[in-house]
Amino acid sequence: MLVWERPEPPDRPVPAPLSRERIVQAAIRLADADGLDAVSLRKVAAELDVGPMRLYGYLATKEELLDLMVDAVHAEIRPTGDGWREVLLSLAETTRRAAHRHEWLADLLGGRPQLGPNTLTGGEAVLAAMGDVDLDVVVPAVSAVAAYVIGAVRREITERRAERESGMDQRQWQVTHGPYLLRLFATGRFPALAAVVHDGPHLDADQTFRTGLDFLLDGIGARISP
Structure with a gap:
């Protein structure tokens, strides 16, 4: 049975109350602070001041924990708007903002399909907004927007990480490497x-980000209204 359908064990307030939500929020705090490498069942248990074995009543593997974390962040991704273009634009921008708040999300986007309730709710909103557009257009259009966002977000997060590791922002990088390019x-x-x-x-x-997204949405619009 998938983690989404598996019931939680009865609450045990002693030595500390526990729930999937508390476990997931603790894992997100660790990942926000130090990346996915900081997330393990042992470290999450320590964050919650419980023994690691208590977590296994709520989830079976670290992979399940990562799935729960991704779905929890999808609660922050709420596509809204009137019509397919506004909703796809909202999907792209809210996904990007969520990834900027939780950089580790960029490492998990685009993997196997996410089946959590928040993810499915967002997907339903996007598909419903496409209205009576033919599914032969809807499916590749939504996939194209998702692929664009994942690629753009991963590039941005990679650049942010590189700046932190090098201690050099974009302007400093240009000053350092500019003379080489000029010679070339x-x-x-x-x-x-x-x-x-x-x-x-x-x-x-x-x-x-917005310019590239507009190019993509213009192309989708040409397919929808030739």
């Missing part, structure tokens, strides 16, 4: 790249 472009071997660096738009992360 001066050879004339990379004229297209040189043109992009010198004359291309220099968008911040929010603008980059």
